[in-house]
Each structure stands twice: as structure tokens, then as C-alpha cells.
Amino acid sequence: MSSVQDKAPGGKRHWWLAPSFVIGAVLAALVIVAALVSYVWTPYPPTQMAILNRLKSPSAANWFGTDQFGRDVFSMIMVGARNSLAVGLGAVGIGMVLGTTLGLTASVRRDGILDHVIMRTADFTHAFPAVLTAIMMTAVAGPGMLNAVVAIGVLNLPYFARLARGAALQVWAQDFIQAARAAGLNNRQITLRHVLPNIAGILVVQATIQFALAVLAEAGLSYLGLGTQPPNPSWGRMLNEAQTFMAAQPWLAIFPGAAIALTVLGFNLLGDGLRDAVDPRLRRSR
Amino acid sequence: MIGYILRRLAALVLTLLAAALVIFVALEVLPGDPAAVTLGLNAAPEALAALRAEMGLDKPAALRFVLWLGGLATGDLGLSYTYRVPVAQLIAERMAVTLPLALMAIGLATAIGIPLGMLAASRRGHLADAGVMAFAQAGLAIPNFWFGLLLVLVFAVGLGWLPAGGFPGWQAGLGTALKALLMPALALALPQAAIIARVTRSAMLDTLQEDFVRTARAKGLSEGTTMRRHALRNALIPVVTILGLQFSVLIAGAIIIENVFALPGLGRLVFQAIAQHDLIVVKDLVMLFAGLAILINFAVELLYGLIDPRLRQA
Numbered sequence: 001m002s003s004v005q006d007k008a009p010g011g012k013r014h015w016w017l018a019p020s021f022v023i024g025a026v027l028a029a030l031v032i033v034a035a036l037v038s039y040v041w042t043p044y045p046p047t048q049m050a051i052l053n054r055l056k057s058p059s060a061a062n063w064f065g066t067d068q069f070g071r072d073v074f075s076m077i078m079v080g081a082r083n084s085l086a087v088g089l090g091a092v093g094i095g096m097v098l099g100t101t102l103g104l105t106a107s108v109r110r111d112g113i114l115d116h117v118i119m120r121t122a123d124f125t126h127a128f129p130a131v132l133t134a135i136m137m138t139a140v141a142g143p144g145m146l147n148a149v150v151a152i153g154v155l156n157l158p159y160f161a162r163l164a165r166g167a168a169l170q171v172w173a174q175d176f177i178q179a180a181r182a183a184g185l186n187n188r189q190i191t192l193r194h195v196l197p198n199i200a201g202i203l204v205v206q207a208t209i210q211f212a213l214a215v216l217a218e219a220g221l222s223y224l225g226l227g228t229q230p231p232n233p234s235w236g237r238m239l240n241e242a243q244t245f246m247a248a249q250p251w252l253a254i255f256p257g258a259a260i261a262l263t264v265l266g267f268n269l270l271g272d273g274l275r276d277a278v279d280p281r282l283r284r285s286r
Numbered sequence: 287m288i289g290y291i292l293r294r295l296a297a298l299v300l301t302l303l304a305a306a307l308v309i310f311v312a313l314e315v316l317p318g319d320p321a322a323v324t325l326g327l328n329a330a331p332e333a334l335a336a337l338r339a340e341m342g343l344d345k346p347a348a349l350r351f352v353l354w355l356g357g358l359a360t361g362d363l364g365l366s367y368t369y370r371v372p373v374a375q376l377i378a379e380r381m382a383v384t385l386p387l388a389l390m391a392i393g394l395a396t397a398i399g400i401p402l403g404m405l406a407a408s409r410r411g412h413l414a415d416a417g418v419m420a421f422a423q424a425g426l427a428i429p430n431f432w433f434g435l436l437l438v439l440v441f442a443v444g445l446g447w448l449p450a451g452g453f454p455g456w457q458a459g460l461g462t463a464l465k466a467l468l469m470p471a472l473a474l475a476l477p478q479a480a481i482i483a484r485v486t487r488s489a490m491l492d493t494l495q496e497d498f499v500r501t502a503r504a505k506g507l508s509e510g511t512t513m514r515r516h517a518l519r520n521a522l523i524p525v526v527t528i529l530g531l532q533f534s535v536l537i538a539g540a541i542i543i544e545n546v547f548a549l550p551g552l553g554r555l556v557f558q559a560i561a562q563h564d565l566i567v568v569k570d571l572v573m574l575f576a577g578l579a580i581l582i583n584f585a586v587e588l589l590y591g592l593i594d595p596r597l598r599q600a
Contacts, residue, residue: 126583127305127576129538136309139560139568140317212427219429220542224557239432243546246435247443257432265427 021273027266031259035081042075047231055249064255067238068245073252076233077259083145083234084263087227088214090149092207095156100203102157103164104195108187110169119165122158130155130217134226148227152217156210163206167199201278208271212264219260235260290591298584305576306358310351313569319343320565324367337367341566354569363570368562373570376555383453383467384540384551390464390471391536392529395478400525402479403486404513407494418483425480430539434473434546441469451548470547474539478532485528489521496520530586534579 016022038046043063050070058065064073099122106118133151141147171177171194180190221227222236230237235256242252317323321337341364342350357363363373406418442450453466493499494517502512541553548554552571559567 124301124304126534127301127579128308129534129575129579131538131541132572132575135541135556135560135568136312136572139563139565140313140323216427216429220431220538223429223431224542224545226560236429239435243435243438246439250439250443253432253435253439257429257435260432261424261428264429265423268423268427 016273016277018273018276020269021276024266024269024271024273027262028270031081031263031266032085034078035085038075038078038082042072042078044072044075046075046079046233047071055245055252057249057251065249065251067241067249067252073238073255076238077235077255080233080235080238080256080259081263083222083228083232084215084218084260087145087148087152087218088211091152091214091218092156092211094149094153095210096160096203096207098153099157099160100164100196103161103166104168104191106161107165107168107172107195108191110172115165118161122161125154125158128154131220131224131226134221138226143226143229145228145232148218148221151221152214155217156214159206159210160203163202164199167202168195171195171198202275205271205275205278208267208274212267212271215260215267216264291588294584294588294591298580301580301584302577303355305580306355306573307351309569309573309576310347310354313565313572314350315347317565324563324565326563340365358570358573364566366559366564366567368559368564368567373567376567377552377570377574380550380552380555382456383549384544384553387467387471387474387544387549387551388536388540390467391474391478391540394471394475395482396529398475398479399482400486400518402483403525404490404518406483406487407490407517408509408513410491415487418487422480422484425476425483428476430473430476431542431546433476434469434543437469437473438547451546453549453551466547467549470543470549473546474536474543477539478529478536481528481532482525485525486521489524490517493517493520527586527590530582530589533582534575537575537579 048071050066052070053062053066054068054070056062056066056070062072062074064077067073067076102118102122106115109115130148130151133154134147137147137151138144168191177190177194180194185193218227218234219236219239222234223240225237225240227236228234238256239253242249242256246253314320319338321334321341321343322329325334325337338344342353345353361374363377365371366373366376369376402418402421406415409415438450441448448469449466454462456463490513496517498520499512499516502516503509507515540551541556543549544551544553545557552574556568556571556575559565559571
């Protein structure tokens, strides 16, 4: 442990008052609210074209300007938030449920055959970044949002498997596990009643961080056209289209990118803050 | 030690085989008829039959897998359907763009990340530290392709100093070619630089607590020499590890960045191959990317075992 500890004024610090956690929470809330509100209200219908009003700079009428078809960029970004959040949620959900299940299974008998098989398989998925999986899926089945969800989900799986296994092994070593065994519980019951609740906190923290990574990966895939398809607005593809008209209207390349960056930043900061709360020993270690 | 290397080698071969199997099943078995996927719905029956024969689809899948493995080992990867040239030749041509791009990106990321990490560690808790950590957060949040677009906006569209995209080829002269790679490499380097800065900072903070650093200071070495010669050297192990582990992220990034800047590299090749349904090229390239990531991971693990004998037991 380092001897240079952070100064804690008054000896006590409220993790939820840390500026980075507050910023993260606000940014994440902003994106979620934008996505939810977009179901009932956007300044303009996001797919409504107005060709005479194309490539406009930000103004009172179009807060973020208009694109090459005269569509309102602000409305598109609001609806695009849904897409980013949905893909992130789906991908992290797949990774978390499958990865945790595998990790917990592996932890039951440490160094058993199942443990080795599961963990080697998890290591193995490292060789396939999301974009490679998405490329294979698109080559065979054509592009679509589901590809992005599965490809990013596969990428998430080993993180949760490794984390769940490591944390579960520590729980299995505790005395209360012996007590549970003595009370006649089998491995599955112990896992569900004692191990899982004890590692849920760090899993949620990891999920927040993986969510940020998933949003980033989704943006890359939809920039390449491998993710969400038109006419559904997505931030990544908005940037791709902006590239053609960037010289005429630079704003087009600014707003969608800022939306991605702020969303990722928000969930990253949120995850860091939650980690401090769940495991104070890790505070500021990185 | 030899036993350790042999065990790792066996694991390496198994991993490569597993990767090849996954790719083969995904791209040759699951689609049913890869020739039909390549040619699309309106293909003439004769063309379909000809392509099936060329791809050897009359043979059982297991035999085709073994033949493909043999091809991978000997470098005979078959003909690209769209380009009508050997895939190996396509890869060699495109590698001349992707490899320098990746090396430039790694070079830039290290040149930016390590000094920043050292600065943050030596000024822990001060403004410089906070600045570097803010840079790292931003570098991790900003999508590299967006950063690439912003660079284009400023340095190509705005100032006109650098080309917005494309690659003139190495025959156009080293300076011209490197100029075309500068912005893509910088875009690719940003998230890596952020990660390296973070890892360097935390590794330096750890080594700065060590006795040998105190000894170095006590014997009168300047702070700069202590940092560079004693602290940094020991902090480099985790940094090199991260560089190795980040390799697959770099590959993924290169595929996107090459498309942003219209660079004729491997990433653009695989992307175009999807659009053209050229499954032969897709299969070989995905295997190349996955294989590279596996090999680099293997090298990092081996290096680790060489440095730290305790790890050889695992």
C-alpha cells in the first residue's frame, strides 16, 4: 500500500459528493432523460426532411443545426440516444448474465476441468474484438443492430467471467460458506444465496464501465455501417454522413461526436465513483 | 524453463486452431452455401457452379478446413473473388500501409503517454496530475474516429496543412507518405496514450515507494535521473504488458481509422470485402487479425515468464 494517502479533510469523505461522480451521474442522467423524452417529444420529427433548410448552422429554430436533408440534428441526437443505450444495455446484459454464470460455475471447483475450460474459453474471446465479430456476422447475415449487440456482448463476456470467478473464489473461502454447507445447502443453493449477493456490487460497478465501452464500440460499428441501419438515427452513422458535408457544415461533425464522448465520459466517471463506494480500498489506486 | 515454453507453445497452437475453427464455422459452414452468399441472389447457375468448384465446396467441410489450415501454414490463401488476385498478395500490399500506421500509432502513444504518466506521478495531487488524469479520461471517452474527423476539420479543411485522406503510396517519397499517415496515427494513438499515461502513473507511484528509489536519492542522484533510470525502468513492465494486451484494440481501431481516412490498408480491405461479399478475403483477414492478437498475447506471456520465474508454474 502506498504511504502517500489522499488527504481526507475531517477524516471522512462522502463518495457521492466526489466531483467526478457528480459529473458522471449528471451526464448519464442527461442521456437517459434525452432518450426517454424522445419517445414523447422532439423539437421536430427526427426523420422529417426540409430540403430548403439543409446544412444550417445552429440557431434558435434548429438548436444543433440541420443535416444534408434538412433534418433537425438535435432531434436526431435525442433519438440516437435510445439506440446507444439500447445496444449498450443489450450487450452488457448478455455479457453480464452469461459471463457471471460461467464465472460462478468455474469458481465452484477451483482448478477443476470445468474451471480450466471456461476460463481458457473466456481468454480466447480476447482475440476477437467487437469489430471482427461484427464483420463476420455482417458478411454472413447482412448488417443490423442485433449484430452490434451480439458482437459487443461477446466482448463483454470474459470481463464478467473473470471478475465473477475471482470475486466468488474469495467468498467461497469465507467461514459462512462452511456454515451453509453444514446446514445442508448444495453448491447451487450456496452460489445463489450467498456467493452471488456478495459479488453483486462489484458486478454492477463493472457493468457501468463496460456500458461506457459498449457505447463507444457501438458508435464505431454504426460509423462503419455495421450497426443500426437507416432510417433509425445513430450517433456513429451521423458522423459518417457528416464526413461528406464537413467542409460545408463543420457543426455536423461536432454534435454527434460530443454526444458519444460525453455519454462515455459520464458512465466512466459514474463507474469510478461507484467503485469507490463499493470498494474503498481501491480508491484512487489508479 | 524449456518445459514452460513448450507448454505455452502447445497452448498457442491450440488457441490458433480454435480461432481458425470458429472463423471457419462462422464463414463457411453457417452460411450454408458461401458461393451463393458471395454471388448474391441473382447469380447465374453456371457462375455459381464455377465458384463452388473453385472454392472446393464439393468437398466435405472437415477436409476443406484442413486444406485451409494447410493454406494458412504455407501462405497459399486462395484467390480473392472480387480482385482475382491471390489473397496473400493483397495482404502483402495492404500490410505496407497498416503496419507502418500501427507502428506510428504505438510510437506516438508511448511518446505521449509515458512522459505524461511520469509527470503526473512526480506531481501527485498537484495541478499537473489533475491535468494528466483529465486528459486520460477524455482520451478514453473520445471515439478515435471522431478525433480523426476533428483533426481533418482543423488541419485539412481549416488550415490545409495535411491531406484529408487517401494514401499516395511509398513511391511518392517518405515525407509525403508519412504526412498522409500522421493524422490517422494520431487518432489511433489517442486512447492508447490515455491508457499508457494512466498505467505509467500508477506503476511509477508504486515503484517510487521502493527502497531502491530511496537509495538512489540518498546517494545523491538528481530527481530526473532517479525517475528515469530507477523508477521508470521498473515501472515499464506493466506498461509493456498493457501495450501487448491493447493490441487487439489497436487492430479494431485501425479498421475504423483506415476507413475514416480512406487508407488502402488491411482494415479497409476487410471492410470492402464485406460490401462485396468476398467471403474468401473476409475469412483470411479475420484469421490474420485474430492470429496476430493471439501471437502478441503469447509473446507478452512468454516475456512475463522470462522476467518472473514464479509465473512459469501456472
